[in-house]
Amino acid sequence: MQRRSFLKLGLLGACALAAGGAAYRALRGPAPPGRFVL
Known part of the structure; x- marks a missing residue:
């Protein structure tokens, strides 16, 4: 399990x-309104 690659993918x-x-x-x-809001 590679956490770094998972982080990069995210x-x-x-x-x-x-x-x-x-x-x-x-x-x-x-x-x-309310769409694509982070």
């Missing part, structure tokens, strides 16, 4: 989620 997933949210906002305009 960080990568969080970055991908944030990038996806930003791209969605850029394409669709302002997101509805």
Whole structure:
């Protein structure tokens, strides 16, 4: 079990989620309230 790789995977997933949210906002305009909120 490698904790470091798991941590890196989680960080990568969080970055991908944030990038996806930003791209969605850029394409669709302002997101509805309560969506993509950290």
